[in-house]
Amino acid sequence: MPQLLPQALLTVIDELGKLPGVGARTAERYAYHLLRANDASNRKLAQAVTQLHTGVKSCPKTFALIDASESVSPLYSNPSRERKLVAVVEEPLDIIALERTGQFNGTYHVLGGAISPIDGVGPEQLHIPELLHRIKDDEVEEIIIATNASVEGESTALFLQRQIEQHGLSVKMSRLARGLPVGVDLEYADQITLSHALEGRRLL
Amino acid sequence: MPQLLPQALLTVIDELGKLPGVGARTAERYAYHLLRANDASNRKLAQAVTQLHTGVKSCPKTFALIDASESVSPLYSNPSRERKLVAVVEEPLDIIALERTGQFNGTYHVLGGAISPIDGVGPEQLHIPELLHRIKDDEVEEIIIATNASVEGESTALFLQRQIEQHGLSVKMSRLARGLPVGVDLEYADQITLSHALEGRRLL
Numbered sequence: 211m212p213q214l215l216p217q218a219l220l221t222v223i224d225e226l227g228k229l230p231g232v233g234a235r236t237a238e239r240y241a242y243h244l245l246r247a248n249d250a251s252n253r254k255l256a257q258a259v260t261q262l263h264t265g266v267k268s269c270p271k272t273f274a275l276i277d278a279s280e281s282v283s284p285l286y287s288n289p290s291r292e293r294k295l296v297a298v299v300e301e302p303l304d305i306i307a308l309e310r311t312g313q314f315n316g317t318y319h320v321l322g323g324a325i326s327p328i329d330g331v332g333p334e335q336l337h338i339p340e341l342l343h344r345i346k347d348d349e350v351e352e353i354i355i356a357t358n359a360s361v362e363g364e365s366t367a368l369f370l371q372r373q374i375e376q377h378g379l380s381v382k383m384s385r386l387a388r389g390l391p392v393g394v395d396l397e398y399a400d401q402i403t404l405s406h407a408l409e410g411r412r413l414l
Numbered sequence: 415m416p417q418l419l420p421q422a423l424l425t426v427i428d429e430l431g432k433l434p435g436v437g438a439r440t441a442e443r444y445a446y447h448l449l450r451a452n453d454a455s456n457r458k459l460a461q462a463v464t465q466l467h468t469g470v471k472s473c474p475k476t477f478a479l480i481d482a483s484e485s486v487s488p489l490y491s492n493p494s495r496e497r498k499l500v501a502v503v504e505e506p507l508d509i510i511a512l513e514r515t516g517q518f519n520g521t522y523h524v525l526g527g528a529i530s531p532i533d534g535v536g537p538e539q540l541h542i543p544e545l546l547h548r549i550k551d552d553e554v555e556e557i558i559i560a561t562n563a564s565v566e567g568e569s570t571a572l573f574l575q576r577q578i579e580q581h582g583l584s585v586k587m588s589r590l591a592r593g594l595p596v597g598v599d600l601e602y603a604d605q606i607t608l609s610h611a612l613e614g615r616r617l618l
Binding site for chain 1 (some may be wrong): 417418419420421422423425426428429430432433434435436440442443444445446447448449451453455456457458459460461462463464465466467468469470471479480482488489499506508509510512556
């Protein structure tokens, strides 16, 4: 059978197919879109991808993603942010989700993942020692453990809690509340979520 | 509010967000994946996108996508393909769908879209005159109109049929069958599909 598509198009399909959750059909659709886009816009995409690594670095204090030109995350350096309150998250993008609530005025600490033996991620790969340092240096009073509501997120939260206790650091620790998300019918809620919602019920 | 993400990352999110069906969240996920990918693999993606336009051209006979180095589509030049049988499709990727069936041994003709007044696509933008020429030049005996099963696809098929008749070309014309797709329960089929399935029922 002859090759059905030009090699240049197949290469783009192949490369786009490496993006998370992108199958062959989706990659084809993206590639075809790029084929019909003008040259200038494709060059912009190519340039953006090429300059991604040089333009981004990790904040040495919070491990948030920052501009290569910055020395520390603006969410940490900003004097109006409360350094004694730290939200610990798994990934840099989790910060955006929390910032979007507009409800949090503390600083962040990115662990860089969650403990997951299956994926070969152990506690030594996470930015836990740096967090323990920060707790002392910044005289942190409260830690909100905002890891994901997954098995890995839970294990990481537990491990972190023990580490902080073992280091004799007296700091208030909390976990994000678990319960029914907004707009969900009780009928369709899974039983674990519902158990959490019952357990964490609030007096009126 | 300070910028929550480094500019280089925002630019990539922005550019990826222009792909069809990609919203802000998906673009963020893609960009974060690229951020964690190594430099060489990102360069490959960037290069593939940059070289897309120069590596691909349109076949002057069938308007299929071909390598810039080819003069005509291999699906047309191949002597084992029947030139007297032409499947007319809207877009180049439709060819792949038909080729995957392994059931078609004719040649293709890509219209380059479908008639859609809303999107400002009139018949004059489609490769219809070229098809009429091909019918004469290649002494085409049968045309399978394989446009989409949408309103636009139907209008285009009707328009094409009339054009061929008006030009006094005697050629057998057919449309792809419409009915129940494989694996669909009667219960869940929409009524239009079901009407088509009834109308096109086959004697056993």
